[in-house]
Amino acid sequence: MFERTVVGNQPKISEVPGRANLRNARNRFDSGKIDAAALEECVQATIRDTVADQIDAGMARVTDGRIRWDDPVSPFASAHDGFAVGGLIRFFDNNVYYRRPSIVGPVRYVRSAVVDDFRLLRAMTDRPILASVCGPFSLAKFCVDDNYRDSNTLYHECARLVRAEIEALAHAGADWVQIDEPWLGFCPGEIGPATEAIATAVRGIRVKTLVFVYFAPIGAIARHLWELPVDMIGADCVTEPGNLKVLLDGPATKARAFGLVDARNTRLEPVGSLAKQLNTIVKRGGERWPECWLTPSAALEFLPHRNAVAKMKLLSQAVAQLADVPVTAM
Amino acid sequence: MLETTSVGSFPKPPYLTKARNAFTRGDMTADELGALERRATEEWIRCQEDIGIDILVHGEMERGDMTTYFAEQLTGYGISGLVRSYGNRYYRKPIIEGVLERSKPMAVEAYQFAQSLTRLPVKGMLTGPYTMCDWSFDEHYGSRHDAVMALAEIIRDEARDLERAGARFIQIDEPAISTRPAEIDLAIEAMGVITEGLKAMTISHICYGDFKTIYPHILKLPVDQLDLEFANSHFANLEIFRSPKFTKKVAVGVIDVHSHILETKSQIKEGIRRALTVFEPEQIMIDPDCGLKTRTVEEATDKLKVMVDAVGEIKQEMGWE
Numbered sequence: 001m002f003e004r005t006v007v008g009n010q011p012k013i014s015e016v017p018g019r020a021n022l023r024n025a026r027n028r029f030d031s032g033k034i035d036a037a038a039l040e041e042c043v044q045a046t047i048r049d050t051v052a053d054q055i056d057a058g059m060a061r062v063t064d065g066r067i068r069w070d071d072p073v074s075p076f077a078s079a080h081d082g083f084a085v086g087g088l089i090r091f092f093d094n095n096v097y098y099r100r101p102s103i104v105g106p107v108r109y110v111r112s113a114v115v116d117d118f119r120l121l122r123a124m125t126d127r128p129i130l131a132s133v134c135g136p137f138s139l140a141k142f143c144v145d146d147n148y149r150d151s152n153t154l155y156h157e158c159a160r161l162v163r164a165e166i167e168a169l170a171h172a173g174a175d176w177v178q179i180d181e182p183w184l185g186f187c188p189g190e191i192g193p194a195t196e197a198i199a200t201a202v203r204g205i206r207v208k209t210l211v212f213v214y215f216a217p218i219g220a221i222a223r224h225l226w227e228l229p230v231d232m233i234g235a236d237c238v239t240e241p242g243n244l245k246v247l248l249d250g251p252a253t254k255a256r257a258f259g260l261v262d263a264r265n266t267r268l269e270p271v272g273s274l275a276k277q278l279n280t281i282v283k284r285g286g287e288r289w290p291e292c293w294l295t296p297s298a299a300l301e302f303l304p305h306r307n308a309v310a311k312m313k314l315l316s317q318a319v320a321q322l323a324d325v326p327v328t329a330m
Numbered sequence: 331m332l333e334t335t336s337v338g339s340f341p342k343p344p345y346l347t348k349a350r351n352a353f354t355r356g357d358m359t360a361d362e363l364g365a366l367e368r369r370a371t372e373e374w375i376r377c378q379e380d381i382g383i384d385i386l387v388h389g390e391m392e393r394g395d396m397t398t399y400f401a402e403q404l405t406g407y408g409i410s411g412l413v414r415s416y417g418n419r420y421y422r423k424p425i426i427e428g429v430l431e432r433s434k435p436m437a438v439e440a441y442q443f444a445q446s447l448t449r450l451p452v453k454g455m456l457t458g459p460y461t462m463c464d465w466s467f468d469e470h471y472g473s474r475h476d477a478v479m480a481l482a483e484i485i486r487d488e489a490r491d492l493e494r495a496g497a498r499f500i501q502i503d504e505p506a507i508s509t510r511p512a513e514i515d516l517a518i519e520a521m522g523v524i525t526e527g528l529k530a531m532t533i534s535h536i537c538y539g540d541f542k543t544i545y546p547h548i549l550k551l552p553v554d555q556l557d558l559e560f561a562n563s564h565f566a567n568l569e570i571f572r573s574p575k576f577t578k579k580v581a582v583g584v585i586d587v588h589s590h591i592l593e594t595k596s597q598i599k600e601g602i603r604r605a606l607t608v609f610e611p612e613q614i615m616i617d618p619d620c621g622l623k624t625r626t627v628e629e630a631t632d633k634l635k636v637m638v639d640a641v642g643e644i645k646q647e648m649g650w651e
Contacts, residue, residue, distance in 0.1 A: 013420065015411055025531045026418040033598060087562040088416070088480040088538050088588055093509045095423075097538055266410055266425055267469040304411025304423070 001292050002278065002322075003060045004315045005130050007178060007234065007259065008072075008213050009297025010050045010065030011308050020045035022067070043067060044120065051125055053309050056318030061128040061176065064121045066299075072178050072180045073099035073142035074132045079113035080161055082106050083326050086144060092182065092215050094264070095304060102144045107157040112168035119172055131174040135211065136162040136201050137179035137194035142183070159200035170207035179212045179230070184241075185216025191224045203229050210257055214298040215239050222246045231255055231290065238262040238297035244277070248284045251293035263296040266307045274318035282322070294319070331611050331650045332602070332641050333384040335581060337535050337557060338396070338455050338503065339621030340389035341630050346370045350394075367391040368443060375447045377631055382638045385499060386452045386613070390445030390623070395421040396457045396503060397465040399436075404484065406430040410467060415600050416588075419624070425467040426477060432484045435491045451499055454492035458504035458534065459485050459524070460517035465506060475516055482520035493530050501533040502553065505620075508539025514547050516621050522552045533557055533581070539622045541570045557620035559579035561593070565601045568608045580609050584620035584640070585633045590625070592632050596638035611650070616641050 025042035050065030214236035234257025300308035364388030459481035
């Protein structure tokens with residue numbers, strides 16, 4: 001119980017002496033001072049560093065830190081047909097920006113954007129791995145649709161693309177895939193077609209799947225989430241504290257991922273208060289659920305490296321304290 | 331009519347970038363760095379004069395990040411490690427660790443120096459309280475309202491000092507204002523604290539957000555001019571402002587500051603023509619979408635030149651010269 005993992009981009013650079021410096025490497029590559037092979041060497045060293053951080057902080061299931069991802073959509077928009085690079089726009093309510101892709105033609109799977117890094121990670125560690133993809137609904141929402149001009153068709157085509165990505169990961173040996181769906185909580189009016197798209201992406205696939213929603217409330221869409229043919233529902237319980245209760249109230253047959261530590265503020269939560277939340281989860285049936293994971297509320301890349309590491313360690317510290325705190329009512 | 335200006339930052343020349351790194355390593359004194367910052371400022375003032383810009387900026391040679399620069403000078407702020415903002419760009423995101431207080435003016439000296447170099451007006455440049463709060467970690471206030479209003483009082487004092495120093499244009503940047511549309515009234519309240527009683531023309535720059543979510547409410551922001559990016563959206567954003575009628579002055583961004591590609595004169599002229607279908611000519615200034623600091627010196631200079639050329643041709647065509 002309380003397997004710990006991370007759920008998004010990890011910091012790409014660190015101020016720890018001796019670490020790979022991907023920022024410098026990318027600058028040097030852009031100015032022609034190093035070649036693609038040298039940049040790739042630095043990317044892989046950075047992935048090794050982020051895996052080491054996760055293991056050191058007690059994460060049972062590790063990720064590649066999405067070191068190659070600047071945002072959840074660009075890796076897929078650049079790997080597959082039908083997308084063009086667009087203007088700069090803010091990533092939700094963060095001081096982080098990405099180039100919003102336009103869909104300019106039929107969305108067609110070309111070659112997996114993520115499976116090479118899954119294989120790379122598999123070669124680096126024996127730990128269980130959480131691979132990830134952008135969910136079909138969010139993939140569509142992150143883009144401007146200049147081609148289909150019909151949202152249901154767009155969602156369906158994105159679902160087919162994401163399904164191919166998940167199949168590629170399953171074929172490469174992944175056992176768990178996180179499906180990033182931040183837009184779900186912002187669009188409760190579209191939850192029907194959104195969940196249909198996710199179902200299209202995962203139904204019958206032989207890999208366990210986690211749909212993770214962040215930055216938004218899930219109360220209004222909870223019933224639809226629980227009915228999804230996925231194995232686990234996860235949510236940011238910091239930006240929206242009410243999401244904790246929604247996760248607690250779900251059916252016993254579904255696994256949960258609780259995003260309990262704030263991935264967007266350096267302030268460290270008191271370990272005791274986190275341990276109390278864990279105790280509540282235990283009391284509400286956590287041991288009976290198929291799985292119960294603890295995660296940060298979102299990607300830890302919103303924090304400097306040292307704070308991100310501290311937040312991961314905090315999850316482990318809270319679990320260690322779990323037995324020492326009184327059970328709270330919820 | 332169609333005066334030209336810039337949003338704020340210009341690229342640092344390579345000698346200044348090297349100097350800033352040397353200063354960080356302890357290999358250069360603050361006085362030595364300051365001398366190079368003034369040299370670069372003067373170069374940018376001369377560059378803008380040569381190109382024919384009407385209202386100048388000092389170029390922010392002394393600033394790294396628009397939030398961190400002010401945070402470093404305020405009591406109550408700490409500075410964190412690096413966080414990524416876009417692509418391979420990082421900044422040291424400030425942390426509000428205690429009660430925020432200003433001990434001395436922060437932007438006046440740079441303004442005064444730049445203004446002393448030219449007879450053209452130079453803008454006084456500040457970062458707004460909503461953006462200062464939004465782009466900081468808050469470990470102290472716990473309430474965004476309290477943090478924003480504490481910052482508003484600080485920026486108000488800074489704006490008054492700039493006006494006392496002679497600034498005729500004071501720009502209070504609020505790029506984060508569209509981040510949370512539900513908080514627009516907080517940003518408006520905070521700006522009111524700053525601009526109340528100022529006689530200078532007040533400007534607020536806003537960029538890279540969803541303008542639809544804050545228009546027309548943003549017209550209540552108590553400034554004279556909104557400075558907005560349009561080139562980034564290929565001017566599609568203009569349609570948002572067509573109705574209801576835009577009631578303030580507007581600076582129309584016609585240069586994509588995040589592209590190496592130099593706009594053509596005809597592209598810029600087309601953008602201006604489209605803007606003229608939405609705004610009255612008397613309302614409009616022309617500038618880049620945002621600060622040009624992410625470009626090279628050559629790219630920034632070329633982009634400003636083509637912008638001014640395009641404006642000149644439009645004015646000629648319209649008979650406004």
